[in-house]
Amino acid sequence: MIFRKKNIARLTDEELMAAIKNGDQSAFSELYERFNQRLYYYFFRMLGNDKEVANDFLQDLFLKIINKPELFKPGYKFSSWIFTVAHNMCKNEYRNREVRKIVNNDENPDQFLADENSFEETLKKEHLITQLFAEIEYLAEDQKAILLLKYKENFSLKEISEVLELPVGTIKSRLYYARIELTKKLANKSLL
Amino acid sequence: MKNDMISDKELSSIFNQDAANHFPDEAIRERLEYAFMIKSSRYKTTQNSFLGLFAWLFSWSNLPLKAAMVSVVLLFSLVNIKNVETPILQQMQDTTLNTMPYHIDSSQTSPFFADTCSISKLIKSNGNKETKHSEEEISIHPGFVTMQLSLIADKNVPFSAPAHFVLSDLEILRKQRSIDSGNTIPAESPLLA
Numbered sequence: 001m002i003f004r005k006k007n008i009a010r011l012t013d014e015e016l017m018a019a020i021k022n023g024d025q026s027a028f029s030e031l032y033e034r035f036n037q038r039l040y041y042y043f044f045r046m047l048g049n050d051k052e053v054a055n056d057f058l059q060d061l062f063l064k065i066i067n068k069p070e071l072f073k074p075g076y077k078f079s080s081w082i083f084t085v086a087h088n089m090c091k092n093e094y095r096n097r098e099v100r101k102i103v104n105n106d107e108n109p110d111q112f113l114a115d116e117n118s119f120e121e122t123l124k125k126e127h128l129i130t131q132l133f134a135e136i137e138y139l140a141e142d143q144k145a146i147l148l149l150k151y152k153e154n155f156s157l158k159e160i161s162e163v164l165e166l167p168v169g170t171i172k173s174r175l176y177y178a179r180i181e182l183t184k185k186l187a188n189k190s191l192l
Numbered sequence: 193m194k195n196d197m198i199s200d201k202e203l204s205s206i207f208n209q210d211a212a213n214h215f216p217d218e219a220i221r222e223r224l225e226y227a228f229m230i231k232s233s234r235y236k237t238t239q240n241s242f243l244g245l246f247a248w249l250f251s252w253s254n255l256p257l258k259a260a261m262v263s264v265v266l267l268f269s270l271v272n273i274k275n276v277e278t279p280i281l282q283q284m285q286d287t288t289l290n291t292m293p294y295h296i297d298s299s300q301t302s303p304f305f306a307d308t309c310s311i312s313k314l315i316k317s318n319g320n321k322e323t324k325h326s327e328e329e330i331s332i333h334p335g336f337v338t339m340q341l342s343l344i345a346d347k348n349v350p351f352s353a354p355a356h357f358v359l360s361d362l363e364i365l366r367k368q369r370s371i372d373s374g375n376t377i378p379a380e381s382p383l384l385a
Contacts, residue, residue, distance in 0.1 A: 007248075044214055066228050
């Protein structure tokens with residue numbers, strides 16, 4: 001066990017999943033540690049910036065891993081697989097509620113509050129971030145996912161195409177138009 | 193930031209800066225770990241506690257340590273050589289010369305599933321024992337090897353072959369034409385004298 005505990009942090013995500021299938025709790029904890037914040041943020045931004053919803057979805061996703069770890073097929077890249085599952089959950093949620101109609105555009109003012117000693121520049125940047133994500137909410141579901149996976153997760157276009165199950169060319173064009181649209185909207189608000 | 197379009201670098205920076213402010217509820221971790229504990233208790237297969245040890249043992253890590261351990265073992269094995277001066281007496285069992293192997297008839301493996309053979313004229317060579325159904329074991333002493341028969345010797349009565357016998361006996365018997373194809377030992381065998 002001493003060797004196992006020592007090496008658990010060195011295991012790849014795929015090896016951790018194999019250990020989870022065998023009931024290794026430390027492997028599960030390690031995997032949760034690696035992905036909880038990333039997935040939470042993905043859900044948070046994909047599902048209308050709702051913390052409670054993001055927390056619920058994060059929990060549901062890891063419960064899927066606990067209850068059906070065999071869903072992950074060895075040979076796949078785990079990060080791509082887990083974001084595919086997360087994206088499918090988001091799509092289902094979009095279907096269940098017409099999320100784009102009930103999105104609350106009012107950002108929580110606390111979430112971008114800077115430190116007490118922040119400078120004016122920081123405030124300007126945070127205002128830009130606030131406005132940017134407010135505009136992102138109006139983008140199509142796939143465009144939003146592409147932006148998150150590309151700029152937050154640093155996924156390659158090929159990985160994004162696997163997650164979203166779309167051709168690489170489509171990903172490229174949607175990414176391009178998403179950036180154009182964001183730029184236009186932010187320019188209209190004189191933020192660029 | 194460029195006026196025409198937001199750059200990739202700028203977008204990455206914005207997303208990462210934004211993400212740094214969002215964390216999931218810590219209670220989720222506890223709930224999930226509890227759920228995992230409940231689930232794992234139902235697993236039929238449990239983790240192999242030796243897996244880590246074996247993984248370490250057969251990996252390339254800590255090679256100097258492993259080499260040192262092997263060296264110590266080798267050192268002990270070399271130091272512990274004992275010079276045995278007394279010659280070891282070992283009986284020759286040259287089966288290469290035994291071109292006609294002693295044939296144990298396994299077709300009659302009864303009783304007790306024992307291989308059987310018969311000694312047709314053994315009793316004659318031993319005098320009055322023909323009618324005497326002695327329960328004593330009959331021992332044949334060809335030279336310095338003993339071939340022990342465990343059942344009563346009687347004419348054409350199968351007896352259980354010894355659990356082990358020395359091939360050199362058989363070699364001697366064969367040379368003396370003492371064993372025929374029927375696995376019998378004739379009375380005139382000098383070995384039975």
